[in-house]
Amino acid sequence: xxxxxxxxxxxxxxxxxxVALGEPVITVTGRQNVYIENYNRxxxxxxxxxxxxxxxxxxxxxxxxxxxxxxxxxxxMIAGQIGSVRMET
Amino acid sequence: xxxxxxxxxxxxLRLHISGQGxxxxxxxxxxxxxxxxxxxxxxxxxxxxMLLSHFWKIRPLARKAGVRVRVLGRYGAPFFIRxxxxxxxxxxxxxxxxxxxxxxxxxxxxxxxEGNYHYSRDTLMEYLESLDVRYGMRKNDVSCEDxxxxxxxxxxxxxxxxxxxxxxxxxxxxxxxxxxSAVPPRDDSPCELAAGTAGVITRMIVRQGKADVAVGDTVxxxxxxxxxxxxxxxxxxxxxxxxxxxxxxxxxxxxxxxYRTEEPLLCRVETRTGRRRFRAALTAGRFxxxxxxxxxxxxxxxxxxxxxxxxxxxxSQAGLDPGPEAENTERPVWKETTQVRQLCLFGDFYLPVYWxxxxxxxxxxxxxxxxxxxxxxxxxxxNEKYIEKLLQKGVHIIKNDVRILNNGLxxxxxxxxxxxxxxxxxxxxxxxxxxxxxxxxxx
Numbered sequence: 001x002x003x004x005x006x007x008x009x010x011x012x013x014x015x016x017x018x019v020a021l022g023e024p025v026i027t028v029t030g031r032q033n034v035y036i037e038n039y040n041r042x043x044x045x046x047x048x049x050x051x052x053x054x055x056x057x058x059x060x061x062x063x064x065x066x067x068x069x070x071x072x073x074x075x076x077m078i079a080g081q082i083g084s085v086r087m088e089t
Numbered sequence: 090x091x092x093x094x095x096x097x098x099x100x101x102l103r104l105h106i107s108g109q110g111x112x113x114x115x116x117x118x119x120x121x122x123x124x125x126x127x128x129x130x131x132x133x134x135x136x137x138x139m140l141l142s143h144f145w146k147i148r149p150l151a152r153k154a155g156v157r158v159r160v161l162g163r164y165g166a167p168f169f170i171r172x173x174x175x176x177x178x179x180x181x182x183x184x185x186x187x188x189x190x191x192x193x194x195x196x197x198x199x200x201x202x203e204g205n206y207h208y209s210r211d212t213l214m215e216y217l218e219s220l221d222v223r224y225g226m227r228k229n230d231v232s233c234e235d236x237x238x239x240x241x242x243x244x245x246x247x248x249x250x251x252x253x254x255x256x257x258x259x260x261x262x263x264x265x266x267x268x269x270s271a272v273p274p275r276d277d278s279p280c281e282l283a284a285g286t287a288g289v290i291t292r293m294i295v296r297q298g299k300a301d302v303a304v305g306d307t308v309x310x311x312x313x314x315x316x317x318x319x320x321x322x323x324x325x326x327x328x329x330x331x332x333x334x335x336x337x338x339x340x341x342x343x344x345x346x347x348y349r350t351e352e353p354l355l356c357r358v359e360t361r362t363g364r365r366r367f368r369a370a371l372t373a374g375r376f377x378x379x380x381x382x383x384x385x386x387x388x389x390x391x392x393x394x395x396x397x398x399x400x401x402x403x404x405s406q407a408g409l410d411p412g413p414e415a416e417n418t419e420r421p422v423w424k425e426t427t428q429v430r431q432l433c434l435f436g437d438f439y440l441p442v443y444w445x446x447x448x449x450x451x452x453x454x455x456x457x458x459x460x461x462x463x464x465x466x467x468x469x470x471x472n473e474k475y476i477e478k479l480l481q482k483g484v485h486i487i488k489n490d491v492r493i494l495n496n497g498l499x500x501x502x503x504x505x506x507x508x509x510x511x512x513x514x515x516x517x518x519x520x521x522x523x524x525x526x527x528x529x530x531x532x
Contacts, residue, residue: 073120
């Protein structure tokens with residue numbers, strides 16, 4: 001309910017949802033790179049699957065030979081052969 | 090993520106992390122602003138890279154996450170120095186290199202000018218040389234303020250100068266005066282206007298003086314157009330005296346220009362054979378080393394010529410007649426392009442080391458008749474050049490004809506241009522105003 005009100009307020013004030021609600025931003029470049037912003041922590045890390053916890057959902061990146069090129073508190077660059085990017089609640 | 094140079098400078102490690110929760114360890118590192126990079130799964134655990142300075146702080150985090158950290162590799166300057174600390178030669182060489190770079194950084198190795206349009210770079214460089222400002226001088230000996238003052242006083246058209254030394258480079262920024270530096274004094278001496286070229290007058294505005302011609306008149310070159318003599322008439326209608334004024338008028342006339350040029354029937358064509366030769370040279374201060382690579386087949390020709398000349402010399406030494414010298418065959422023409430680059434370490438840090446690269450292409454010439462298109466292009470080119478010259482004189486082109494005539498021996502290109510232009514030219518008048526008494530006596 002509260003999230004809904006915040007979402008409506010953000011859209012009314014033209015504030016991006018990632019700024020207002022801390023929702024993750026995922027940028028996929030080809031099949032080689034995924035850039036993720038606004039994640040919270042790494043849940044699990046394997047060559048075939050990386051699970052990340054974001055504020056509103058869990059992000060699952062599947063593929064082959066996945067590795068984290070670099071990561072900071074706010075963003076992460078994943079490289080490898082990307083198969084799929086899935087969101088779990 | 091830090092860039093590669095910083096990583097190398099600070100030193101980094103390749104780590105293998107195994108145990109209960111490597112992911113937790115990664116999260117803890119991130120929360121403590123120690124960001125590993127290049128994280129991948131390897132065997133039972135994960136592998137990553139981390140800065141040396143961060144590595145000293147991860148022990149409590151590893152204990153908290155229940156992981157074991159193993160060092161797989163050490164990279165970067167701190168490890169390199171430690172590994173090679175006993176190699177005196179290397180250390181000395183590195184030190185000497187830095188000392189040399191430092192010593193070279195004390196001198197000026199590049200002088201550049203910005204904003205100069207009227208004065209060429211060569212002129213300014215010559216002037217700087219006369220002030221003892223040249224390549225290779227000490228940076229401390231350059232007085233930018235004095236240089237600015239001297240440039241301003243030596244070149245009156247320069248209104249603003251800024252000289253600065255950045256790195257090993259002396260940059261002189263100049264602003265030149267775009268307007269006239271002095272207003273020319275007005276000429277009020279008596280003069281008349283005559284026709285500079287023959288033509289038919291199309292329009293005229295006389296501001297001072299007496300017009301001798303009218304619109305529609307045909308005038309010859311040198312004909313008087315506006316007279317400077319003005320008669321002063323008294324009440325009886327008699328000329329009291331003649332006053333000479335500075336005639337001033339705009340007189341436009343339709344003029345004709347004709348230009349003809351002879352072109353040979355055959356045109357000279359330049360073509361490249363495809364053979365190339367290269368030369369490279371390295372200049373460091375007064376030392377110069379160059380390497381020339383001969384073109385395909387040229388080496389063999391050079392060797393053959395050397396052998397023949399040596400044989401002739403040996404025969405003459407032995408008292409034998411070497412016979413007549415072989416006729417000199419025509420040597421090919423090589424068109425060379427040289428590119429010179431100055432060594433620049435970074436930004437404005439130039440060093441007195443120049444790299445020259447010369448590429449020579451063998452060129453042959455032959456003659457063949459003009460094609461119709463080529464002849465047309467050639468005549469248009471000649472015509473355009475002629476028109477350009479006329480336009481520079483301020484002529485307005487009305488009609489333009491080009492004709493190509495073939496007389497069997499050569500082509501004659503005839504350009505006929507009809508134009509409108511200002512034709513008046515000033516002609517001084519040497520007479521003085523006639524006094525009133527003299528006029529009366531003469532009448």
